[in-house]
Amino acid sequence: xxxxxxxxxxxxxxxxxxxxxxxxxxxxxxxxxxxxxxxxxxxxxxxxxxxxxxxxxxxxxxxxxxxxxxxxxxxxxxxxxxxxxxxxxxxxxxxxxxxxxxxxxxxxxxxxxxxxxxxxxxxxxxxxxxxxxxxxxxxxxxxxxxxxxxxxxxxxxxx
Amino acid sequence: xxxxxxxxxxxxxxxxxxxxxxxxxxxxxxxxxxxxxxxxxxxxxxxxxxxxxxxxxxxxxxxxxxxxxxxxxxxxxxxxxxxxxxxxxxxxxxxxxxxxxxxxxxxxxxxxxxxxxxxxxxxxxxxxxxxxxxxxxxxxxxxxxxxxxxxxxxxxxxxxxxxxxxxxxxxxxxxxxxxxxxxxxxxxxxxxxxxxxxxxxxxxxxxxxxxxxxxxxxxxxxxxxxxxxxxxxxxxxxxxxxxxxxxxxxxxxxxxxxxxxxxxxxxxxxxxxxxxxxxxxxxxxxxxxxxxxxxxxxxxxxxxxxxxxxxxxxxxxxxxxxxxxxxxxxxxxxxxxxxxxxxxxxxxxxxxxxxxxxxxxxxxxxxxxxxxxxxxxxxxxxxxxxx
Numbered sequence: 374x375x376x377x378x379x380x381x382x383x384x385x386x387x388x389x390x391x392x393x394x395x396x397x398x399x400x401x402x403x404x405x406x407x408x409x410x411x412x413x414x415x416x417x418x419x420x421x422x423x424x425x426x427x428x429x430x431x432x433x434x435x436x437x438x439x440x441x442x443x444x445x446x447x448x449x450x451x452x453x454x455x456x457x458x459x460x461x462x463x464x465x466x467x468x469x470x471x472x473x474x475x476x477x478x479x480x481x482x483x484x485x486x487x488x489x490x491x492x493x494x495x496x497x498x499x500x501x502x503x504x505x506x507x508x509x510x511x512x513x514x515x516x517x518x519x520x521x522x523x524x525x526x527x528x529x530x531x532x
Numbered sequence: 533x534x535x536x537x538x539x540x541x542x543x544x545x546x547x548x549x550x551x552x553x554x555x556x557x558x559x560x561x562x563x564x565x566x567x568x569x570x571x572x573x574x575x576x577x578x579x580x581x582x583x584x585x586x587x588x589x590x591x592x593x594x595x596x597x598x599x600x601x602x603x604x605x606x607x608x609x610x611x612x613x614x615x616x617x618x619x620x621x622x623x624x625x626x627x628x629x630x631x632x633x634x635x636x637x638x639x640x641x642x643x644x645x646x647x648x649x650x651x652x653x654x655x656x657x658x659x660x661x662x663x664x665x666x667x668x669x670x671x672x673x674x675x676x677x678x679x680x681x682x683x684x685x686x687x688x689x690x691x692x693x694x695x696x697x698x699x700x701x702x703x704x705x706x707x708x709x710x711x712x713x714x715x716x717x718x719x720x721x722x723x724x725x726x727x728x729x730x731x732x733x734x735x736x737x738x739x740x741x742x743x744x745x746x747x748x749x750x751x752x753x754x755x756x757x758x759x760x761x762x763x764x765x766x767x768x769x770x771x772x773x774x775x776x777x778x779x780x781x782x783x784x785x786x787x788x789x790x791x792x793x794x795x796x797x798x799x800x801x802x803x804x805x806x807x808x809x810x811x812x813x814x815x816x817x818x819x820x821x822x823x824x825x826x827x828x829x830x831x832x833x834x835x836x837x838x839x840x841x842x843x844x845x846x847x848x849x850x851x852x853x854x855x856x857x858x859x860x861x862x863x864x865x866x867x868x869x870x871x872x873x874x875x876x877x878x879x880x881x882x883x884x885x886x887x888x889x890x891x892x893x894x895x896x897x898x899x900x901x902x903x904x905x906x907x908x909x910x911x912x913x914x915x916x917x918x919x
Contacts, residue, residue, distance in 0.1 A: 392900065395835060396831045397830065398834065529567065531879060
């Protein structure tokens with residue numbers, strides 16, 4: 374039930390526990406116990422809402438920043454990654470194979486704020502060799518979800 | 533002008549589903565639990581293959597029997613999933629949905645006056661197709677106490693010296709019933725002893741929730757007397773692509789192909805190319821959809837339990853078949869009243885045969901949110917009935 378439960382809430386964290394219990398043929402208490410276990414094991418790391426800010430005209434600028442760094446003796450990339458991800462502006466940080474080392478996703482209110490984060494904070498870190506910043510122009514799909522409203526049920530009502 | 537039409541056709545009753553559909557179609561904002569097709573879109577990689585076929589200009593007829601590549605993949609699939617061995621070139625025919633295959637099978641086998649045994653409740657097309665092929669349909673009323681499975685004794689009682697075909701449609705629309713290997717073995721004994729054919733409509737074969745589906749063609753001695761019918765509609769959510777197939781002894785498939793050739797020519801070409809992709813790379817799509825169906829199935833069964841509505845546990849397809857006898861209404865009255873008062877559409881069991889009286893077909897090819905709202909409406913409807 375563990376994996377199936379996770380698959381269910383992965384796409385809908387608001388689904389209520391009573392419903393989950395019925396769908397998985399267990400009691401609601403079982404669901405609550407399993408969820409708190411998963412939370413305490415840090416398998417479930419958080420519950421979030423996918424918001425398309427553009428639809429309510431709130432300015433948000435998202436940038437992907439490729440960062441090349443020098444790994445540190447004994448600590449590899451983890452130490453420098455920590456220096457980067459601790460900034461609250463950093464939305465995501467991944468260690469990446471290929472042409473650069475760390476991919477940083479940044480979300481700010483303006484282009485200027487992103488520019489100043491990169492030049493003042495990120496680039497000045499000792500082990501950072503270079504950065505390349507890419508701004509996101511349009512979001513089509515995020516977290517497995519297409520942001521444009523999908524069409525309704527087109528089926529005949531009875532068949 | 534008066535039209536002088538075929539008596540045989542005029543005498544066929546219109547589908548009970550159709551009748552209810554017309555009622556529902558007049559209303560606005562109906563929450564429907566009435567569909568017999570998946571709510572999922574055809575998986576993108578399959579649609580994309582269809583688009584690619586269009587781009588490549590693959591828009592001509594295929595051979596009458598269907599693309600060779602598709603027939604080979606069908607046989608690979610049947611072998612991989614159900615341990616069935618068919619020859620792609622002589623024992624496999626690609627049709628316009630499973631429905632066409634049913635019609636072809638009847639027309640290829642039946643001589644005037646032959647009897648076709650049809651266990652009901654079942655999908656609405658077997659009886660009319662049998663009549664159109666000049667057969668006499670003989671109905672077996674399946675019983676709720678047997679979980680709507682066909683029993684060997686019921687079959688034995690229905691067989692006469694005119695019996696030609698037994699229609700088996702499991703996993704079943706509308707009941708959701710399945711037949712397990714032990715059930716099929718009992719049926720096979722009678723079929724072989726009485727020397728009749730089986731037309732086995734296994735369109736819901738992928739959607740079982742208690743072990744894997746067994747085809748009757750897999751039971752010893754049955755392959756030579758079985759026409760297996762399957763298709764892409766339910767397993768891959770491809771209803772509108774209109775693609776199915778039949779497998780069976782080459783002597784029968786050959787005659788079915790003859791009718792298909794003159795009546796249809798060939799199944800839609802683009803659909804056939806998309807279907808190749810479905811068979812090659814679609815297993816994980818099926819698993820994903822099946823898991824969702826199963827969650828909804830359990831959700832509905834648990835909701836009925838809470839409301840104290842009796843319902844046997846259906847292990848197949850995407851229907852539940854609750855019993856509403858205790859409310860003192862016929863299926864049709866219940867469905868009508870439920871529609872009028874709560875604007876929820878369910879199909880009366882009687883649309884699938886007289887033995888569906890006292891039952892409703894509820895489809896769970898809907899999102900869980902939709903089902904949740906519908907169950908709340910059912911709850912308030914029943915509460916009002918009790919007052």
